[in-house]
Each structure stands twice: as structure tokens, then as C-alpha cells.
Amino acid sequence: MKYTIAVIPGDGIGPEVVNQAKKALDAVAEMYDHVFLYQEAQMGACAIERFGKPLPEETIAICKGADAILFGAIGDPKYDSDPGAKVRPEQGLLQLRQALGLFCNTRPVKAFDSLIKNSPLKREIIIGTDIIIYRELTGGIYSGKKETSTDGLTAFDISSYTVEEISRITHIAFKASQSRRKKVTLIDKANVLETSRLWRKTVTEIAKQYKDVVLEYLYIEHAARQLIINPKQFDIILTENLFGDIISDEASVISGSIGLLASSSIGPENALFEPIHGSFSTAKGKDTANPIGSILSAGMLLEYLGLHEEAGAIERAVEKSLILGIMTQDIKGKNKYPASTSNVGDFIADYI
Amino acid sequence: MKYTIAVIPGDGIGPEVVNQAKKALDAVAEMYDHVFLYQEAQMGACAIERFGKPLPEETIAICKGADAILFGAIGDPKYDSDPGAKVRPEQGLLQLRQALGLFCNTRPVKAFDSLIKNSPLKREIIIGTDIIIYRELTGGIYSGKKETSTDGLTAFDISSYTVEEISRITHIAFKASQSRRKKVTLIDKANVLETSRLWRKTVTEIAKQYKDVVLEYLYIEHAARQLIINPKQFDIILTENLFGDIISDEASVISGSIGLLASSSIGPENALFEPIHGSFSTAKGKDTANPIGSILSAGMLLEYLGLHEEAGAIERAVEKSLILGIMTQDIKGKNKYPASTSNVGDFIADYI
Ligand SMILES: CC(C)[C@H](C(=O)O)[C@@H](O)C(=O)O
Numbered sequence: 001m002k003y004t005i006a007v008i009p010g011d012g013i014g015p016e017v018v019n020q021a022k023k024a025l026d027a028v029a030e031m032y033d034h035v036f037l038y039q040e041a042q043m044g045a046c047a048i049e050r051f052g053k054p055l056p057e058e059t060i061a062i063c064k065g066a067d068a069i070l071f072g073a074i075g076d077p078k079y080d081s082d083p084g085a086k087v088r089p090e091q092g093l094l095q096l097r098q099a100l101g102l103f104c105n106t107r108p109v110k111a112f113d114s115l116i117k118n119s120p121l122k123r124e125i126i127i128g129t130d131i132i133i134y135r136e137l138t139g140g141i142y143s144g145k146k147e148t149s150t151d152g153l154t155a156f157d158i159s160s161y162t163v164e165e166i167s168r169i170t171h172i173a174f175k176a177s178q179s180r181r182k183k184v185t186l187i188d189k190a191n192v193l194e195t196s197r198l199w200r201k202t203v204t205e206i207a208k209q210y211k212d213v214v215l216e217y218l219y220i221e222h223a224a225r226q227l228i229i230n231p232k233q234f235d236i237i238l239t240e241n242l243f244g245d246i247i248s249d250e251a252s253v254i255s256g257s258i259g260l261l262a263s264s265s266i267g268p269e270n271a272l273f274e275p276i277h278g279s280f281s282t283a284k285g286k287d288t289a290n291p292i293g294s295i296l297s298a299g300m301l302l303e304y305l306g307l308h309e310e311a312g313a314i315e316r317a318v319e320k321s322l323i324l325g326i327m328t329q330d331i332k333g334k335n336k337y338p339a340s341t342s343n344v345g346d347f348i349a350d351y352i
Numbered sequence: 353m354k355y356t357i358a359v360i361p362g363d364g365i366g367p368e369v370v371n372q373a374k375k376a377l378d379a380v381a382e383m384y385d386h387v388f389l390y391q392e393a394q395m396g397a398c399a400i401e402r403f404g405k406p407l408p409e410e411t412i413a414i415c416k417g418a419d420a421i422l423f424g425a426i427g428d429p430k431y432d433s434d435p436g437a438k439v440r441p442e443q444g445l446l447q448l449r450q451a452l453g454l455f456c457n458t459r460p461v462k463a464f465d466s467l468i469k470n471s472p473l474k475r476e477i478i479i480g481t482d483i484i485i486y487r488e489l490t491g492g493i494y495s496g497k498k499e500t501s502t503d504g505l506t507a508f509d510i511s512s513y514t515v516e517e518i519s520r521i522t523h524i525a526f527k528a529s530q531s532r533r534k535k536v537t538l539i540d541k542a543n544v545l546e547t548s549r550l551w552r553k554t555v556t557e558i559a560k561q562y563k564d565v566v567l568e569y570l571y572i573e574h575a576a577r578q579l580i581i582n583p584k585q586f587d588i589i590l591t592e593n594l595f596g597d598i599i600s601d602e603a604s605v606i607s608g609s610i611g612l613l614a615s616s617s618i619g620p621e622n623a624l625f626e627p628i629h630g631s632f633s634t635a636k637g638k639d640t641a642n643p644i645g646s647i648l649s650a651g652m653l654l655e656y657l658g659l660h661e662e663a664g665a666i667e668r669a670v671e672k673s674l675i676l677g678i679m680t681q682d683i684k685g686k687n688k689y690p691a692s693t694s695n696v697g698d699f700i701a702d703y704i
């Protein structure tokens with residue numbers, strides 16, 4: 001089969017990790033007789049430099065026309081230190097999520113057996129952990145009105161949610177849990193926030209349609225603690241945009257390195273796949289970044305295209321590289337002859 | 353000297369832990385020749401039952417008239433499962449914070465040597481950790497307008513901050529860091545939130561007045577990860593209300609039990625001291641809850657009253673109890689002959 005894949009390398013280590021994911025896809029194409037047509041597009045700091053804005057129209061058009069989107073990373077420290085900057089790289093990603101309605105962000109978190117010693121957490125705490133986080137990605141405080149007063153003395157951000165926004169991702173999360181351990185944990189702050197109470201009410205109502213699934217509630221601050229003291233209690237985590245951002249980055253400590261984690265962001269007609277690590281600009285161009293998050297994102301992309309066997313081939317190749325210790329310095333350690341970004345990519349592509 | 357202390361036992365395990373803190377204060381009074389006059393006041397679920405509201409006027413009056421306030425815990429599961437409830441226990445605490453303007457919440461987090469094995473984190477990660485979290489406690493999304501539409505289909509919460517609100521706690525945090533390791537980490541989400549950008553701008557400006565202090569910035573999701581992979585990098589953490597709630601609960605994993613942590617909430621004229629653990633209603637009345645968070649809160653209260661030696665006596669007694677293993681089941685383990693709540697309180701009072 002023939003598929004068009006929009007490729008957005010983005011900033012920092014984005015381009016180099018995306019290159020490895022493409023190698024893995026090329027290997028899959030050869031093995032399983034597919035054709036992947038890559039269409040490269042710009043977004044982020046690099047797009048600001050070239051086009052004066054973080055998300056050119058052309059990028060949106062390429063993404064809309066593609067079967068799936070493979071994305072690297074976004075952000076540049078230059079903009080972080082300037083709270084007054086009008087244009088920022090991250091706006092590109094936020095605008096793309098809105099333009100394509102990518103409301104359902106999925107982030108799987110596992111303790112990889114071969115990497116358990118890399119986690120700051122004790123072995124017995126994390127062994128066997130297997131969580132999928134469903135984060136609502138287009139609503140909440142990310143997309144609400146935000147403003148600083150003209151005198152610069154006051155600022156506000158509005159968080160809002162509708163029953164419809166909550167419902168569509170809730171159904172997806174409950175359905176996913178039915179083929180897993182049948183437990184959904186809703187993370188909110190219902191003792192303080194009105195939006196959280198709407199989440200709790202809506203999700204409780206929908207849960208009645210999934211009688212085989214257990215629904216639990218947890219306040220965000222308790223979740224941030226429980227994720228560390230007892231991560232195995234979680235199967236599916238369901239939450240709103242900001243809490244999902246926090247919880248999924250925090251959860252990466254379980255896997256031993258944030259460089260290992262992949263994510264999908266799915267809307268009614270489009271789907272984007274990216275590692276959850278950021279642009280990590282200090283490592284840019286050094287061929288030291290971990291490409292596995294990006295390669296596993298390509299695996300999720302294949303899954304989305306219905307290519308299950310092909311996705312499995314990527315996952316097995318990644319596991320093999322970890323077992324054999326063909327790993328970048330973030331997990332191997334700087335002094336232990338780590339592999340480079342491209343070494344890892346080459347090995348995985350060859351193994352496929 | 354003679355001091356009036358407002359005592360709010362609150363809900364769940366609140367009353368039993370506050371009783372132990374009072375024992376410790378009584379011991380201090382005897383040793384150092386002070387008089388502590390306790391004035392008991394109601395707040396939370398218990399107040400809803402008796403007065404129909406979580407914060408009776410009388411409680412505010414007692415608190416305003418006292419030299420300091422000692423508080424237990426708030427909340428009842430009965431209200432959590434009902435997102436439609438108009439009156440909720442937590443409103444009592446939120447209203448009291450507003451009524452007294454308790455804007456500066458301080459939460460110290462330490463790895464206690466004798467308890468390092470209790471943490472889910474590895475020894476080498478946490479040993480020597482010593483952080484104080486400064487959380488802004490009256491602004492942000494907690495106190496902004498919040499509403500659900502009359503058709504029940506949309507809800508919103510507004511987060512807002514003023515330069516003045518940010519400035520007053522920032523000065524306190526920077527001053528505190530000057531007698532410590534001279535580093536302040538501001539936690540925000542400046543790549544998305546307008547309020548965070550106002551925080552970043554204001555704090556950056558104020559930092560110029562404290563040339564001996566290093567200021568660092570961290571996005572909330574990165575902070576949630578860094579707190580686990582490298583907690584020793586932090587000295588003073590400065591942050592807004594919601595992020596402070598999340599980060600401080602999460603940080604409790606470093607100490608081995610949330611039952612150990614104390615906090616102060618200080619305003620222009622009043623100050624409240626409470627453990628950071630919640631009401632934990634399933635343990636209510638069982639004499640198993642850890643009273644140390646509450647006893648250390650009493651220690652912070654003495655510090656606030658200028659009674660430094662007396663505060664030190666409480667801290668030393670707590671450390672002794674931990675070294676001798678006179679500990680409740682949360683840290684000792686259920687099967688290892690844990691001490692009861694009152695055992696621990698008696699030991700600490702005797703030792704003082
Ligand atoms: C880059 C940033 C705007 C983004 C977010 O906060 O959503 C990132 O942290 C993520 O989680 O994808």
C-alpha cells in the first residue's frame with residue numbers, strides 16, 4: 001500500500017530523531033512492501049526564522065492532505081527567557097492541534113524490564129507498570145482566552161470545557177480500557193474547579209454505559225504522589241489538558257528516560273505522532289539524543305494506519321536494542337560507550 | 353509569655369493529630385514557662401453538619417483574635433462523590449485563606465536520614481534533599497470566577513494574578529533563600545499561560561534586587577519530573593497556587609510519608625499552621641494516623657511567634673522519635689509493631 005506521511009522535524013533534536021524514525025519506516029516499507037511518501041513541513045522556531053510565524057499555512061495544508069503526521073520537537077531557549085515575546089515556537093504546535101482538532105492525546109508509559117535500574121524509583125515500585133494516559137488536547141486553559149492588561153499589572157487565563165469535549169475522549173478511554181485491565185482513573189481538581197466538576201459529572205454518567213469498567217477519581221495533587229508511590233494501581237488515566245501535560249511528563253520517570261516515550265494526538269480526520277520529550281536544544285546536532293521516542297511514535301503511526309504487524313516489528317526491534325544495550329547516553333550513561341542517535345536508528349532499521 | 357492559639361481540629365484524622373500537637377505545645381509551655389490559651393473553632397464537614405456552612409463567622413472571629421492558628425485537616429468523601437454539591441467542606445479552608453489573606457504558603461520538604469528507606473525513590477537520589485516550597489495561596493485559579501452554564505453543558509474557571517500578588521511572595525522567597533543555598537526556582541507554564549508570563553516577568557525583575565541569589569525557571573511538567581529524578585537541585589521553589597498544590601504533594605514522596613510534612617500559611621496579620629496531609633477519613637478515630645505533620649506544624653507556629661529555641665525542642669523530639677522507631681504504621685509498616693497516634697504524641701511531649 002501507498003501512504004503519504006507529513007514529516008515535521010521541528011526544532012532542537014527534532015530533525016535528528018525524526019530521521020531515525022524515517023529509517024525505521026523505510027525498513028518496514030521494504031519488508032512489508034509498502035510505499036511511504038514523505039512530505040516535509042516546517043513548524044516552530046525554524047518556521048519563525050524562515051516565514052516569520054511558527055505555523056505556515058503550507059504546513060497545515062500538507063498535514064491535512066497526509067494519511068498521518070510524524071513530528072519531532074518544538075521550542076528554543078531563546079524564546080523562553082523572553083516573557084514578552086509576541087511570537088513563540090510552541091504556538092505552532094498549539095495552533096496545529098486546534099487547526100486539525102487533535103483532541104485525543106495518548107501517552108503509553110511502561111517500565112521496560114531491561115531499563116528498570118535506570119529509574120530513580122525502586123525496582124519493586126515500578127516493575128510491571130503499564131499505563132496509558134488519555135489527555136484531552138484542545139480544550140481547557142490552553143485554548144481559553146488569555147490576556148495581560150494594557151498597564152501590564154494583571155493577567156488572566158480562562159479554562160473552559162464543554163460536555164461534548166469531555167464526552168468524546170471519555171468514550172475512547174473507556175473503550176481502550178475494555179481490552180486492558182478495565183480501570184479508568186479520572187484525574188481532576190473537583191474540590192476547587194468548576195471545570196473539574198463538569199468532568200466528574202460527565203465521566204460518571206458515561207461510565208454507566210461501560211459496566212465492566214471500574215471508574216476511580218483522584219485529585220491531581222494526589223495523583224502526582226500516587227504515580228510515584230504506587231504506579232501499578234493505574235491502567236488508563238483520563239484527564240484534561242494541563243493536568244495531562246504534568247502527569248505524563250512526570251510518569252516518564254517510570255520508564256527510566258523521557259527519551260523512550262511516544263505519543264499520538266488524534267482528531268476526527270488527522271493524527272500526529274511525536275515523542276514526548278522536547279527540543280532539548282543543548283543536545284542539538286550532537287548525534288547523542290535518544291531516537292526511541294520518535295521511533296516508537298512511528299510505530300504508533302503504523303498502528304493508526306491499521307498496520308498492526310508492522311507496528312509490532314518496530315516494537316520488537318526497539319526492545320532488542322534495549323536488551324542488547326545499543327542505547328544512547330541518557331540511558332546507558334556517558335562513560336559506558338553509549339551508541340549515537342544514528343547508531344541506534346541504524347540498528348533498529350536493520351533489525352526490522 | 354501568654355499566647356492565644358485558635359485550634360481548628362477539622363475533619364477526619366484532624367482532631368486526633370491536633371491533639372498530639374497540643375500535647376507538644378503543653379510540654380513546651382511547661383519547659384519554657386509560657387501559657388498557651390487554646391480557643392477551639394469549627395471548620396469543614398463538621399461545621400456544615402452543625403452550622404450548615406463550612407466556615408462559621410465565629411471561626412473567623414476566633415482566628416482573627418488569636419496570635420496564631422493550629423489547623424488539622426478538611427474534607428469528607430461524602431462530598432467528593434457528589435460533583436453537584438453546593439456546599440463543600442474545602443470551601444471552609446479556601447474562604448478562611450481569603451478572609452485572613454493567607455497568601456504565603458510554605459512547605460519544607462526534607463529527606464529524614466532515618467526514613468530514607470521508606471521512600472519509593474532510591475537512596476542516592478534523595479539523600480540530603482532540603483527544599484522549601486513557597487506557594488502563593490490566595491490567587492490564581494482557586495479564587496477566580498468559576499461557573500457552570502445554566503444548561504449544564506459548559507463550565508469555566510478563571511485564573512488571574514496581579515503584579516502585587518506575585519511580588520509580595522517573591523520577596524519573601526528570595527529573602528529566605530539568602531539564608532540558605534541562594535537559589536530560587538520559579539515553576540510556571542510560561543510557554544502557554546499569560547499569568548505565567550506575568551510571573552516570569554515580575555520575578556525576573558525582582559531578582560535583580562537580590563544579586564546573590566540565582567534564579568532558574570522550570571515549566572511545571574518538567575518540574576514534576578525533575579523533582580523525582582534530581583530533587584537535590586532545588587533550594588527554594590516559588591510558584592503559583594495550583595502548581596504549588598501539585599508540586600508540594602508530589603514532593604512528599606521524598607520524605608517517605610506525607611504524614612511527616614508541615615506547612616505554614618501566612619498573611620499580613622494572621623498565620624495558620626497545618627500538616628499537608630488531608631483528612632484521610634478511612635483512618636478517622638483509629639489512633640493510627642501519623643501526628644508528626646501536625647506536631648511539626650506546631651513547631652513552625654512557635655518559630656512564627658519568635659520562640660526559636662522552643663521550636664528547636666519540638667524538632668529534636670520528632671527526630672528522636674524517628675531514630676528510636678517510635679513511629680506510626682505509615683512509616684513503620686503495619687506488621688512491625690507500629691506506635692499509635694497517641695503513643696507518638698506522648699513520647700514527643702515527654703521528650704520535650
Ligand atoms: C510544547 C508545549 C506547548 C506542549 C504542551 O504543553 O502541551 C508540550 O509540553 C507537550 O506536552 O506536548
Ligand SMILES: CC(C)[C@H](C(=O)O)[C@@H](O)C(=O)O
Pocket residue numbers: 191192221426427442445446597
Ligand atoms: C483541601 C484543598 C482545597 C487544598 C488545596 O487544594 O489547596 C489542599 O489540597 C491543600 O493543598 O491545602
